[in-house]
Amino acid sequence: MTGIVIQARKGSTRLPNKMVLPFYKEKGVLELLFEKLTTHYSTEKIVLATTINTIDDELIAIAQKFNIKTYRGSEDNVLERFIKAATQFNFKTIIRICADNPFLDIEHISQFISEIEHNNLDYVSYKLPNGLPTIKSHLGLFTEAVSLxxxxxxxxxxxxxxxxxxxxxYIYTHPESYKIQLLEMPNYMANTENIRLTLDTIEDFKLEQDLYKKMKSKSVETLVNYLKNNQVLLEKMKHEISKHSK
Structure with a gap:
């Protein structure tokens, strides 16, 4: 079975508590993500993987409100956290989600599940123009699929x-050892190298909070095209990208 494992913790260095800071209508980004996912997927297939640190008790409580399963593990060894979460809930493959992506597109998840399950792959992602998976970008729009x-x-x-x-x-930097499929991004994702929708800093938070209010009900394609035509926002995003390497 393929499960969705969400990586989240409150102890962020650059923006502490970013998971629970009021982002939209007093809801934090983690709660908004749970709302989005549970409209499309059974809670039987969704797990929050957080840490044993007591400050993350609040994240557990939010997950429980949505009847989402939880796993608590190492704060530093995230790889181990994913392995143990997947093992506990019998996931052979995993859709990995970083919770600090409030604009995450979930429409592509079914495609990734189909690719990794039907083709017996180890890793599936969309591909950037430089040939790397989208996790190596600041887009904050897409997930990745990986086998246990x-x-x-x-x-x-x-x-x-x-x-x-x-x-x-390790997987995508050692392609000779794994069965990897990097898919072409949708056509509307051309020329998006200056778009940053991941949430790491207070500058990201303020910009994306305003953007979320305007674009919450819009498609990802509409959002991307809006940003491509907004030079003021693109310059702000470009500035943040220059400060934070991936």
Missing amino acids: KALLSVSKSTSLSLYQEHVTN
């Missing part, structure tokens, strides 16, 4: 903290 088998292989192959923190990095 591949994650277990990574944990046995390396103990470097880089790969424990960035769960799938």
Whole structure:
């Protein structure tokens, strides 16, 4: 079975508590993400993977409000957290979601599930123009799919903290060892290198909060085209991209 595992914690260095800060109508980004996912997927297939730190008790409470399953594990070893969460809930493949992406498109998730399950793959993502998966961008729009088998292989192959923190990095940087499929992004995603919709800083938060109010009910394509035609917002996003490498 393929499950959706959401990575979230309150102890962010750059923007503490970003998961629960009021983002839209007093709701935090994690709660908004749960609302979005549970309209499309059974809660049986959704797991919040957070940490054993007591400050993350609040995230557990939010998940429970939506009847979403939870797993608590290492704060630093995110790879181990994903492996143990998937193992506990019998997920053979995982849709990995970083909760700090309030504009996450969920329409593509079914495509990723189909690709990884039917073709017996280890990793599926959309591909950037530079050939890298979209997790290496600031877009904040798309997920990635990965097999539990591949994650277990990574944990046995390396103990470097880089790969424990960035769960799938080892897989797509060692393509000779894994069955990887990088799909072409939708046509409307051309020329989007200056779009930043991931949420890491207070500057991101303020910009995306205003944008969310305007675009909440719009499609991702409409959102992207709006941003392409808004030079003021693009310049602000470009400035944040220059400050934070991926």
